[in-house]
Amino acid sequence: DAKTTQPPSMDCAEGRAANLPCNHSTISGNEYVYWYRQIHSQGPQYIIHGLKNNETNEMASLIITEDRKSSTLILPHATLRDTAVYYCIVRVSRTNAGKSTFGDGTTLTVKP
Amino acid sequence: GAVVSQHPSWVICKSGTSVKIECRSLDFQATTMFWYRQFPKQSLMLMATSNEGSKATYEQGVEKDKFLINHASLTLSTLTVTSAHPEDSSFYICSALTGPVAYNSPLHFGNGTRLTVT
Numbered sequence: 001d002a003k004t005t006q007p008p009s010m011d012c013a014e015g016r017a018a019n020l021p022c023n024h025s026t027i028s029g030n031e032y033v034y035w036y037r038q039i040h041s042q043g044p045q046y047i048i049h050g051l052k053n054n055e056t057n058e059m060a061s062l063i064i065t066e067d068r069k070s071s072t073l074i075l076p077h078a079t080l081r082d083t084a085v086y087y088c089i090v091r092v093s094r095t096n097a098g099k100s101t102f103g104d105g106t107t108l109t110v111k112p
Numbered sequence: 113g114a115v116v117s118q119h120p121s122w123v124i125c126k127s128g129t130s131v132k133i134e135c136r137s138l139d140f141q142a143t144t145m146f147w148y149r150q151f152p153k154q155s156l157m158l159m160a161t162s163n164e165g166s167k168a169t170y171e172q173g174v175e176k177d178k179f180l181i182n183h184a185s186l187t188l189s190t191l192t193v194t195s196a197h198p199e200d201s202s203f204y205i206c207s208a209l210t211g212p213v214a215y216n217s218p219l220h221f222g223n224g225t226r227l228t229v230t
Contacts, residue, residue, distance in 0.1 A: 032216050036218075036219070036221075043116075043205045043206075043221035043222050044156070044205070044219075046114075046219065046221075049218055051216070099158055099161075100219070102155045103155055104155055105155065
């Protein structure tokens with residue numbers, strides 16, 4: 001599975017949109033992009049995933065560039081409860097799903 | 113939907129004893145589950161892949177006789193830490209994939225178990 005690169009930390013003001021970037025320049029055509037987050041002392045939580053089209057659900061939006069080499073997770077109105085470590089994962093095969101490398105992620109701190 | 117329940121959420125045990133951690137998929141059948149451990153300020157490290165009805169596949173460096181995994185049903189996998197030592201103290205997390213239909217289905221995680229060995 002392709003490697004991803006994320007900034008180690010970001011701050012965001014409460015109520016503002018949080019835009020978290022992820023670089024996956026070696027992604028192949030059949031690899032999906034997944035986003036998870038982990039709030040302190042909890043298990044990771046699935047947020048959203050996509051292949052090439054932009055996706056939106058009740059938690060967030062995922063914007064994938066046309067060349068698919070990068071993506072952005074958007075939390076439209078960040079709250080203090082969105083403070084967490086956010087992981088961007090690229091994965092192709094369900095048989096290797098558990099081997100997805102979580103890396104260090106981006107620590108998002110939402111400030112009042 | 114896709115809820116994974118992990119129990120207990122925390123446990124303290126004495127050195128030399130064994131501890132069992134349960135991971136249940138509450139509203140779906142999980143043919144494959146995964147077990148991770150996470151040390152403070154570090155990312156998740158995959159320990160093993162658990163497949164229903166067959167032996168678990170362990171990652172390199174993980175002692176299969178120390179970390180016993182059983183996946184006897186489509187909704188339950190257990191991790192038993194045998195003869196626990198203080199260095200086994202960690203945050204253990206399980207995850208599961210939903211059924212075999214969608215190959216791009218995401219992982220769903222339990223809330224983790226904090227193990228402290230004294």
